[in-house]
Amino acid sequence: MNFERIKEKLNILADAAKYDVSCSSSGSKRANKNKGLGDSSGMGICHSYTEDGRCVSLLKILLTNHCIFDCAYCVTRKSNDIKRAAFKVQEVVDLTIAFYRRNYIEGLFLSSGIFKDADTTMERLIQVAKKLREEENFNGYIHLKSIPGASDELMREAGLYADRLSVNIEIPSETGLKLLAPDKKREDFIKPMQKVKDEIIQYKSEKKLIKNTPVYAPAGQSTQMIIGASGETDAEIMYTSAYFYKQFNMKRVYYSGYIPISYDTRLPSIGTEVPMLRENRLYQTDWLLRFYGFDIRELLNKEYPNLDSDIDPKLSWALRNLHLFPIDVNKADKTLLARIPGVGMKSVQKILHARRFRNLNWEHLKAIGIATNRSKYFIVCDSNKFETKDRTAAQIKSLILQQSTSKYKATYNHQLNLFSSIETPLAI
Amino acid sequence: MKTTLVYDGTFEGFLSAVFQTYEEKHTNVSIEKKELAAATFFSEYSCVITDSEKANRVWKGLAQQCTAEGKNNIYKAFLSEIVGIENSLLHFIKRSLSEKRHIDKDFADSEILKIAKTVKMVQREKHRMDAFVRFRLTKDGLYFATVTPDFNVLPLNARHFKNRYADQKWLIYDLKRKYGIYYDLKEIKYVTLQVSEEIYKASQATYYFTEDEQAFQELWQNYFTSTNIASRKNMKLHLQHVPKRYWKYLSEKTPKLKN
Incomplete structure (x- = not known):
């Protein structure tokens, strides 16, 4: 392994991946098989915490930060003048195994810039997961990003190796998306989500009949929305969230306070504070919906479109x-x-x-x-x-x-x- | 007159002491570890002889009167090594054996609540060890780590590591309690050994550990730094999650070793 080159790539591609907040490693039922490596049947484990107080559970990296899209809110957007790098499939596999064996991580969180088209990118992500599972007999946790617009066959394959799949809708409203990510269409996000949801249901029902049916994305799927980049109210955000929970059986919806990374006038300028309190209130609301039996209409409605900031x-x-x-x-x-x-x-x-x-x-x-x-x-x-x-x-x-x-x-x-x-x- | 039963500090010894309180029909009794027991004017001392048969009888009796969780909790709370936990446990055991219903959830009983809270603390420490152990690969192909947990939790960690690292030899050593758990690809063994301070010296690293070991630690440190979002810095939260006493075993928190 060429450590100097890997170090450089790791710095660039970990830095680019850090805005994805999902880091959970729980909810999978993948146990150790044939005395191989790894086990993700227990609860999730946070192996460390960065100075921002966020948990480090997975090796979270991009395969590459080359991207053909130009989404205003994204640090790897085409027009941004930054260093670019790309990992080889085998490099990611080796790094994951070396870190896992030392008990640094629970597994891999692999995302990518879209370097040619959706399918080529998705295929490459799947290659990494497949190698880990089949060649390394790895039973740790794998979280793959569903690339918007990826074909149904690839999404089907991805779920056979990954524990969790996710696609970030990023902007809660369609108008916001049009403004900030003109290259992307909402349908492109929805399509892989729908496919994964259908496959999970199908595999589960088959498993009831045939016991050795392989597991399909046992930790389900999740998504993420950026908060405070496109002017939505709390009600709009949470109704979108409730829709995703209901419609796609999401395990989690993450809320990520927008961190200014651009001088684009469509966005909050650099130096604007990250809306951490608002993010916190949204998570509290999310918990009330999922664990406390509240209905979204009780908490946010026409009369109360925004959450109080001073009380929970x-x-x-x-x-x-x-x-x-x-x-x-x-x-x-x-x-x-x-x-x-x-x-x-x-x-x-x-x-x-x-x-x-x-x-x-x-x-x-x-x-x-x-x-x-x-x-x-x-x-x-x-x-x-x-x-x-x-x-x-x-x-x-x-x-x-x-x-x-x-x-x-x-x-x-x-x-x-x-x-x-x-x-x-x-x-x- | 109060009687103090002094036992050897083992779990079996503790259960033998519990047996003795029943056998000798003590009503005012305190169970204490040998090294902690101090003589007072107002109590009588009695040394407990650890007897695995007596201990087993207590343990079996509890199996009939407690839920499996309740029974496990007795063991977990015992591992906390907190001074006086023996007497809370004695209260718990007496109530379990005398009442028909399971009493482990009677949280308005302050002793029961104390045990529940202690179990929580022990489990948290166990979970921290699952997370904070950092293996280093030795030249003999052994993944080696040292820890100093607040409570005696390694017996609880054994299964987790065995399931996870089924295809590698590993050893986790508790420096404070001077024993470790070792997995030889077949089963877990409890071992004691001499751990030299030398292994922490950067100059000695290449003597004990593989050539790549240091490079992987540096990669990990690099990753740890790159994945941080500076504009969200929150040291209070950071310290809450990773209290400073754990830093010395976390390769990402130890400043780069210099030769």
Whole structure:
């Protein structure tokens, strides 16, 4: 192995791949076969964390950053003057194996710029995965990107080697896409997604009849949207997301705050802050939809097209629906417990177990780990100490905010005053 | 009068002590490790003789009274080596054996909650070892790593590594507790050995490890740096995920070794 050359390529192609936020390595059922290498049947493992606090679970690289497209939001766009490089298939295979054996990674996340056409690119990605599985007897995790516009046959083949497939729709709305990525069509994203979804369903049903049917993309598929590049509301983003979850059985939709990488006037300029708080609120909403039994229409609708930045979406929903509270933690069922602000699903489970032995009071609830600073306005328990005052939503909100600290506090005001600040005279 | 039962620090020894509390019908009793037990004026001391037959009887009795998870949790909490965990476990065992229903989820009982939280901590540490072990390939073709986990978790890690690295020889050594788990392509063995400080010296690296080893570590460091997004820097979160005490074993966090 020529380490100097590989190092150079790795730097360029890892740097170009880092804007893809997906790094999960869980959800696959691929166990070690015939005493080969690797096992991805357990939970995902984050082997390290970069200084931005993000997990490093997979070797995430592009096969090449040569690209025929010119999408404004993308760092590898054709018109961008950057260093280009390309890995050989065998180089990626060797690197993956060497890193995996040293317990650096859970597997490979392979994406690519589109260097000739969709099918040629997809074919090359599949070659890497196939080599790993068949020649190296590798049972670690493989995440392949579905290249928009790739043919059905190739998508079918990809799923036989990969654990997860994903195609990033990047821009939540069609108009945004037209503006920022004029070369790309929405159908091109949808087609491989639809194919993968159909194949997963088909393979699953065949597996029920014939036991040795191979697994097809056992960790399902995911997608990603860039946040804050094209002016969508939170409602537009989350409705799109809910659509993808429902329509394509997505395992995950990722939200990636736009990191300014271009002087293109269609986009936020370089130096603009990455919308991390907004990204966080969207993930919270995503979790409420997937694990807490909320319907998207309860959280975002015509009247509330955007999430509050200063409080979390569950609290915000609760304040709009005070008539449903207080909830008795010793009696309410699981779905209701899950709706109490400051009580997460882990706590819900603990409450359900613990209350079979005795009625729970404030001390028990605190010890179990619920956030009483928020939840105390919304529950009753085995105690005579309650929030008895009839408070309005605004009063509760201000009480909670007074007692909480957040590193984003400066950001709330910033985001709220985004427009009014323009009129503020420069008097500082 | 309070009785203190002193045992040898092994799990079997602990279960033997539990047996003894029943055998001698102690009501006010404390179980302590030999090296930690300190004499006080107000208690009587009694040394427990580790007896695998007695230990087995307790363990089997628990199998009938606990869920499999509950029983595993007793072992996991024991591995925490936290001072006083033995007495929480004794409380847990007594309640398990005397009550008809499974009590491991009675989180309003502070001792049970303490065990649940301890189990969580032990599992987290086990998971961290799954993640933070960094193998280096020795010239004898052995993938070698050293660790110093907060709790005695290597017995819990063994299966994970065996399933994953079924086709390579590996050894993970706990420097703090002075033993390691070794896989010889067939099964796991518990081993003790002398680990020289020399192996961490860059000048010695090529003596112990293969020629390419250093190059792969550098590739990994490079990858680690390239995959970071500087404009999203968040050191607080970073440290929360990778506390500093783990850095010395992470090749990506140790500054490049200089000869």
